[in-house]
Amino acid sequence: MKEFLENAKKAAAVIAHLDGKTKAAVLEKIAENLEKKCSQITDANKIDMQEGKKNSLSSALLDRLFLDKSRVGAMAHSLREIATLKEPVGRVLDGWMNEDNLKIEKVSVPIGVIGVIYESRPNVTSDVAGLCIKSGNVAILKGGKEAKNSNEAIAKVISNTLKELELPQSIVSLVPDSSREAMNQLIKEDKYLDLIIPRGGEGLIRHISENATVPVVKHDKGLCHLFVDADADVAQSEKITLNAKVQRPGVCNAIETLLVHADIAKKFLPQVAKALEREGVELRGCEKTREIISVKEAKESDWDEEYLDMILAIKVVANVDEAIGHINRHGSGHSDAILTKDYANAEKFLNEVDAACCYVNSSTRFTDGGAFGFGAEVGISTNKLHSRGPMGINDLTTYKFKIYGSGQIRN
Amino acid sequence: MKEFLENAKKAAAVIAHLDGKTKAAVLEKIAENLEKKCSQITDANKIDMQEGKKNSLSSALLDRLFLDKSRVGAMAHSLREIATLKEPVGRVLDGWMNEDNLKIEKVSVPIGVIGVIYESRPNVTSDVAGLCIKSGNVAILKGGKEAKNSNEAIAKVISNTLKELELPQSIVSLVPDSSREAMNQLIKEDKYLDLIIPRGGEGLIRHISENATVPVVKHDKGLCHLFVDADADVAQSEKITLNAKVQRPGVCNAIETLLVHADIAKKFLPQVAKALEREGVELRGCEKTREIISVKEAKESDWDEEYLDMILAIKVVANVDEAIGHINRHGSGHSDAILTKDYANAEKFLNEVDAACCYVNSSTRFTDGGAFGFGAEVGISTNKLHSRGPMGINDLTTYKFKIYGSGQIRN
Numbered sequence: 001m002k003e004f005l006e007n008a009k010k011a012a013a014v015i016a017h018l019d020g021k022t023k024a025a026v027l028e029k030i031a032e033n034l035e036k037k038c039s040q041i042t043d044a045n046k047i048d049m050q051e052g053k054k055n056s057l058s059s060a061l062l063d064r065l066f067l068d069k070s071r072v073g074a075m076a077h078s079l080r081e082i083a084t085l086k087e088p089v090g091r092v093l094d095g096w097m098n099e100d101n102l103k104i105e106k107v108s109v110p111i112g113v114i115g116v117i118y119e120s121r122p123n124v125t126s127d128v129a130g131l132c133i134k135s136g137n138v139a140i141l142k143g144g145k146e147a148k149n150s151n152e153a154i155a156k157v158i159s160n161t162l163k164e165l166e167l168p169q170s171i172v173s174l175v176p177d178s179s180r181e182a183m184n185q186l187i188k189e190d191k192y193l194d195l196i197i198p199r200g201g202e203g204l205i206r207h208i209s210e211n212a213t214v215p216v217v218k219h220d221k222g223l224c225h226l227f228v229d230a231d232a233d234v235a236q237s238e239k240i241t242l243n244a245k246v247q248r249p250g251v252c253n254a255i256e257t258l259l260v261h262a263d264i265a266k267k268f269l270p271q272v273a274k275a276l277e278r279e280g281v282e283l284r285g286c287e288k289t290r291e292i293i294s295v296k297e298a299k300e301s302d303w304d305e306e307y308l309d310m311i312l313a314i315k316v317v318a319n320v321d322e323a324i325g326h327i328n329r330h331g332s333g334h335s336d337a338i339l340t341k342d343y344a345n346a347e348k349f350l351n352e353v354d355a356a357c358c359y360v361n362s363s364t365r366f367t368d369g370g371a372f373g374f375g376a377e378v379g380i381s382t383n384k385l386h387s388r389g390p391m392g393i394n395d396l397t398t399y400k401f402k403i404y405g406s407g408q409i410r411n
Numbered sequence: 412m413k414e415f416l417e418n419a420k421k422a423a424a425v426i427a428h429l430d431g432k433t434k435a436a437v438l439e440k441i442a443e444n445l446e447k448k449c450s451q452i453t454d455a456n457k458i459d460m461q462e463g464k465k466n467s468l469s470s471a472l473l474d475r476l477f478l479d480k481s482r483v484g485a486m487a488h489s490l491r492e493i494a495t496l497k498e499p500v501g502r503v504l505d506g507w508m509n510e511d512n513l514k515i516e517k518v519s520v521p522i523g524v525i526g527v528i529y530e531s532r533p534n535v536t537s538d539v540a541g542l543c544i545k546s547g548n549v550a551i552l553k554g555g556k557e558a559k560n561s562n563e564a565i566a567k568v569i570s571n572t573l574k575e576l577e578l579p580q581s582i583v584s585l586v587p588d589s590s591r592e593a594m595n596q597l598i599k600e601d602k603y604l605d606l607i608i609p610r611g612g613e614g615l616i617r618h619i620s621e622n623a624t625v626p627v628v629k630h631d632k633g634l635c636h637l638f639v640d641a642d643a644d645v646a647q648s649e650k651i652t653l654n655a656k657v658q659r660p661g662v663c664n665a666i667e668t669l670l671v672h673a674d675i676a677k678k679f680l681p682q683v684a685k686a687l688e689r690e691g692v693e694l695r696g697c698e699k700t701r702e703i704i705s706v707k708e709a710k711e712s713d714w715d716e717e718y719l720d721m722i723l724a725i726k727v728v729a730n731v732d733e734a735i736g737h738i739n740r741h742g743s744g745h746s747d748a749i750l751t752k753d754y755a756n757a758e759k760f761l762n763e764v765d766a767a768c769c770y771v772n773s774s775t776r777f778t779d780g781g782a783f784g785f786g787a788e789v790g791i792s793t794n795k796l797h798s799r800g801p802m803g804i805n806d807l808t809t810y811k812f813k814i815y816g817s818g819q820i821r822n
Contacts, residue, residue, distance in 0.1 A: 013739065017763065098784045102773055111795060112765075190620070194795050209601075213621050215796045236818045243820035328424070350813045352428065354523075362513055362816025371821065372812075373509045384522060384605050384809045385626045386796040398795045401783075402761045405773025407647045409654035410782065 001185065004176050005192035008113050011170035012138045016110045018167075020087040027083040027130055030161045031076035034126065037157050038072045044153035045122065052146055060250075064120045065147055075126045075154075082130040082376050088393045089136045103404040108397040110136030112194035115186060117142045117208065119200045122150035129158050129172040131378055135396035140193070142175045142183060144200075187212035195386075199379055217386055219379045222252025222334040223306045224364045227323040227349070229340035230263040236361070237339045238272050243363040244337070246279045250308045252380060253335050253357075253367040257303060257313045259323045262288065265316045269293050281310045288316035303330040320345045324352045331355060334382060334389075335364040356382070356389030412596065415587050416603035419524050422581035423549045427521045429578075431498040438494040438541055441572045442487035445537065448568050449483045455564035456533065463557055471661070475531045476558055486537045486565075493541040493787050499804045500547045514815040519808040521547030523605035526597060528553045528619065530611045533561035540569050540583040542789055546807035551604070553586045553594060555611075598623035606797075610790055628797055630790045633663025633745040634717045635775045638734040638760070640751035641674040647772070648750045649683050654774040655748070657690045661719050663791060664746050664768075664778040668714060668724045670734045673699070676727045680704050692721045699727035714741040731756045735763045742766060745793060745800075746775040767792070767800030 018026075034041070045067040052062050094106040114137045118124045125141055132139035143151040151174060159169045175182060187196055193214040198205045205220045226244050228237045244255040260268055265288070273283055273293045284298035295314070302313040303326070317323045320338070327336050337359035338349040346360045357367045367390060369377045374392030381387040387395040429437075445452070456478040463473050505517040525548045529535045536552055543550035554562040562585060570580045586593060598607055604625045609616045616631045637655050639648045655666040671679055676699070684694055684704045695709035706725070713724040714737070728734045731749070738747050748770035749760040757771045768778045778801055780788045785803030792798040798806040 013763075013765075096784065098777070098782060100777065100782070102777060104783060188621075210599075210624050215626070215794070233818075240818065240820055247821060352424075354424075355811065357812045357814060359814045360816055362814060362819040363821050365821035366509070366511065366513060366814065366819065371509060371511070372515060373507065383626070388809055389812050398799055400766065401768045401800050403768060403770045403773060403777065405771055407644070407651065408773040408777065409651055410658060410774050410776035 001177065001182065004170075004173070005189055007168070007170040008138050008140055008173070009192050011168035012110070012112050014168050015133065015138060015171045016089075016112075016136045018136065023134055023136070024083040026133055026161070026165060026167065027079045029165060030126070030130070030158050031079040033157050033161045034072055034076045034079070034154070037153075038069055041072055041150065041153045041157070042067055042069065044149040047149045048147055055146075057146060061120055061146070065122065065150070067122060067150060071123065075123050078123070078127055078376070079130040082127075082134050082393070085134060085375055085393050088134065088397050091394070091397075093399055100408050100410075101406070102408055105402045105404070106399050107402055108394065109400050111396060111398050113138045113140060113192055114396065115140045115142070115193050115196040115214070117183070117196065117198040117200065117204070119144035120147055122147045122154060124199070125151045125154045126158065127377065129155075131376055131393055131396060133171065135393050137396055138170065139172045140175060140186075141173070142178060142186070145178060148178070184211060187214055187216075190214045197379060215386070216383075217379075217391075218382050220382050221306050221332040222254070222380075222382075223257070223304070223330065223332040224253060224255045224334050225257045225259055225323075225327045225331055225336040226255045226364065227259040227317075227320070227327070227336070227338045228261060228264060228268055229320060229338060229342060229345055230261040231341045232261075232264060232268075232339040233341070234264070234268055234271065237268060238275055240337070240339060240361075240363050241272050242275055242279065244365055245276065245281060245312050246310070247365060249310050251365075253364050254308070255312070255364055256305065256307050257315065257326075257330070259315050259317050259326060260289075261320075261323075262316050262318055265289070266292055269314070276312060279310070281312050284311065284313045286315040289314045292316075306332070320348055324349060328352075328354050332382060333384070334380070335359065335367040337362060337364050356380075412588065412593065415581075415584070416600055418579070418581040419549050419551055419584070420603050422579035423521070423523050425579050426544065426549060426582045427500075427523075427547045429547065434545055434547070435494040437544055437572070437576060437578065438490045440576060441537070441541070441569050442490040444568050444572045445483055445487045445490070445565070448564075449480055452483055452561065452564045452568070453478055453480065455560040458560045459558055466557075468557065472531055472557070476533065476561070478533060478561060482534065486534050489534070489538055489787070490541040493538075493545050493804070496545060496786050496804050499545065499808050502805070502808075504810055511819050511821075512817070513819055516813045516815070517810050518813055519805065520811050522807060522809050524549045524551060524603055525807065526551045526553070526604050526607040526625070528594065528607065528609040528611065528615070530555040531558055533558045533565060535610070536562045536565045537569065538788065540566075542787055542804055542807060544582065546804050548807055549581065550583045551586060551597075552584070553589060553597075556589060559589070595622060598625055598627075601625045608790060626797070627794075628790075628802075629793050631793050632717050632743040633665070633791075633793075634668070634715070634741065634743040635664060635666045635745055636668045636670055636734075636738045636742055636747045637666045637775065638670040638728070638731070638738070638747070638749045639672060639675060639679055640731060640749060640753060640756055641672040642752045643672075643675060643679075643750040644752070645675070645679055645682065648679060649686055651748070651750060651772075651774045652683050653686055653690065655776055656687065656692060656723050657721070658776060660721050662776075664775050665719070666723070666775055667716065667718050668726065668741070670726050670728050670737060671700075672731075672734075673727050673729055676700070677703055680725070687723060690721070692723050695722065695724045697726040700725045703727075717743070731759055735760060739763075739765050743793060744795070745791070746770065746778040748773060748775050
């Protein structure tokens with residue numbers, strides 16, 4: 001492990017200083033080789049799929065695991081898209097002359113060595129490799145064991161391409177030892193690793209946050225809310241509620257709780273309940289909700305639960321303040337929306353809800369790098385620091401100050 | 412502790428939304444009251460000073476601990492200066508329309524609840540309180556036990572002022588329990604605390620980094636280098652070397668190692684050694700250095716030592732690459748400088764040295780918020796993430812995305 005990490009650190013000094021054209025050429029070559037070696041990748045994937053079926057993985061998981069020619073093609077396409085992103089390194093973020101006539105420049109630089117821990121989807125292997133190369137970072141990858149063979153086949157293509165281009169193969173590598181103990185060691189190697197990005201279940205992420213000494217940018221819980229204000233457009237609110245809950249209930253930016261202003265509840269709730277139930281959503285309501293529509297009772301614990309499923313908790317609130325209070329108490333600070341025509345309430349909600357993404361008159365489902373226009377999916381941070389919310393390629397950089405003097409000394 | 416943290420969290424929701432004028436008025440009032448209650452503060456300080464003498468604190472520590480009317484006046488002055496800083500909350504950092512015609516705005520917001528752990532100097536209590544109030548954050552302070560009475564007296568003035576202004580007193584508070592166990596609990600309270608800034612000895616900071624689940628922005632080691640290139644101006648290099656080593660040897664941005672290009676060593680070393688020794692600096696040289704000047708031998712361990720004292724290690728190097736290699740291997744990523752007339756070497760050094768602050772033709776002593784023109788001293792981060800290098804008041808903010816829609820749903 002020690003030698004592995006030493007090599008990663010050495011490789012970081014190389015990739016950090018490659019120019020944009022070279023990095024784009026590397027990504028193009030990896031994309032080309034992924035397509036060339038497609039059958040080797042899909043063959044490896046077949047082994048994972050067989051194992052997965054043997055171990056009775058759910059059909060959803062198997063679908064995420066599955067690779068065919070078109071999916072490998074999509075991986076190559078994604079790398080080519082990353083190659084076209086604006087150069088993230090060397091952006092001058094700020095600059096000024098200080099009182100001593102020193103020119104101070106704040107410039108974006110790569111973070112260094114980034115560890116990414118993820119599950120099932122093997123395309124993450126090439127996506128993250130591409131994002132790290134583009135941003136001048138070394139990637140240390142730890143995929144899920146259910147995708148072991150697929151990940152190894154993809155990593156081998158990347159590694160061979162780096163070798164072909166006479167670049168250090170340690171720029172992208174899978175951890176040599178994928179045991180739990182090895183992971184527990186890795187997350188404490190703050191002399192070598194500069195950042196860990198865990199993507200996966202809440203338990204895994206909690207474990208890493210609690211034990212890592214390397215900084216962690218988490219991608220975990222999305223307990224999102226939609227608040228329908230007194231004067232909201234009923235038809236639009238119904239459409240947005242359905243979209244936010246039903247379009248993809250298993251993702252972090254789908255809503256789990258609907259908050260409804262008491263003044264609109266009698267009109268809105270029966271209508272939206274009918275539409276939601278038609279889609280197969282199970283509704284759980286507070287007492288006031290159940291005076292209006294006949295649904296299961298929501299327990300106190302429902303307000304804290306990320307269902308990631310076709311279940312929606314509903315609460316009637318007296319006003320925007322109660323809605324904001326509820327969200328800040330029970331939400332996960334991910335994405336919350338207000339539907340309203342009222343200027344003051346919209347502003348209040350945007351300002352006072354303590355979440356990465358606060359929406360007015362829109363579905364919460366737009367919280368991701370793609371929809372934000374970042375052009376590539378690094379992830380969605382539930383941290384408050386370093387990065388918050390959807391992460392673009394620039395979030396894989398930090399900065400340094402360059403100071404240009406002419407003999408200055410301090411008095 | 413639980414109730415204390417709950418109150419801090421509640422106070423965070425209040426201070427986050429105060430307007431700039433109100434926050435300035437709070438700071439002005441605290442400044443006024445510090446001046447009014449000056450004798451109570453200096454009386455409390457007398458107890459700490461007596462204790463300190465009894466416990467044989469060094470004269471340097473006693474000096475840092477000491478408060479008189481003029482030093483309390485300086486604390487008040489500092490708060491008034493913080494009050495005049497540009498509003499850090501609500502800055503629009505970025506903004507664009509996405510493909511769905513959503514207006515996305517990236518806006519600075521307070522971080523929330525910030526814990527600051529520090530030692531000896533009681534003025535940190537009011538400085539940090541002022542910086543946190545200005546940036547809309549709650550401050551939880553844990554000062555050193557040697558300054559207990561002074562800190563309590565200052566905190567009491569702040570607390571009473573908040574009460575007088577009908578604001579939650581929990582906006583600024585000292586930890587109720589200053590034991591080691593309480594600190595170990597505090598750094599794991601990530602439900603309540605959003606950031607911990609430890610300022611103090613390396614051991615304390617290491618302990619916190621290793622055990623905290625709350626994000627930590629460290630302020631620790633400064634192992635800084637000065638590299639004198641082959642064609643450097645000898646007189647200027649002597650002046651800068653002296654300034655970087657001697658002006659305040661006990662601070663983190665003073666140099667510990669001098670690297671000298673072999674081509675200039677014979678000319679430069681005898682001259683600079685004479686000047687340094689005249690100032691009382693102990694020199695420790697590599698083999699090549701000792702062929703030129705008669706100094707103690709530098710051991711391998713000297714390259715990794717932060718002396719914070721009148722000692723300087725000297726190494727002769729073959730070229731800029733060897734200098735950069737040495738710095739990246741032994742430095743702490745704080746502040747490093749090259750003295751050169753060569754354009755390419757200057758650029759190489761600025762790009763390849765992996766430090767928060769990279770200087771050309773200047774002393775390293777400018778690395779702090781004051782010299783950078785930030786107007787107030789939050790600290791100097793040795794983290795790579797969230798903040799790196801000198802921290803201004805804007806570093807006490809994070810951001811959120813505000814998204815303005817007109818009924819958008821995701822397809």
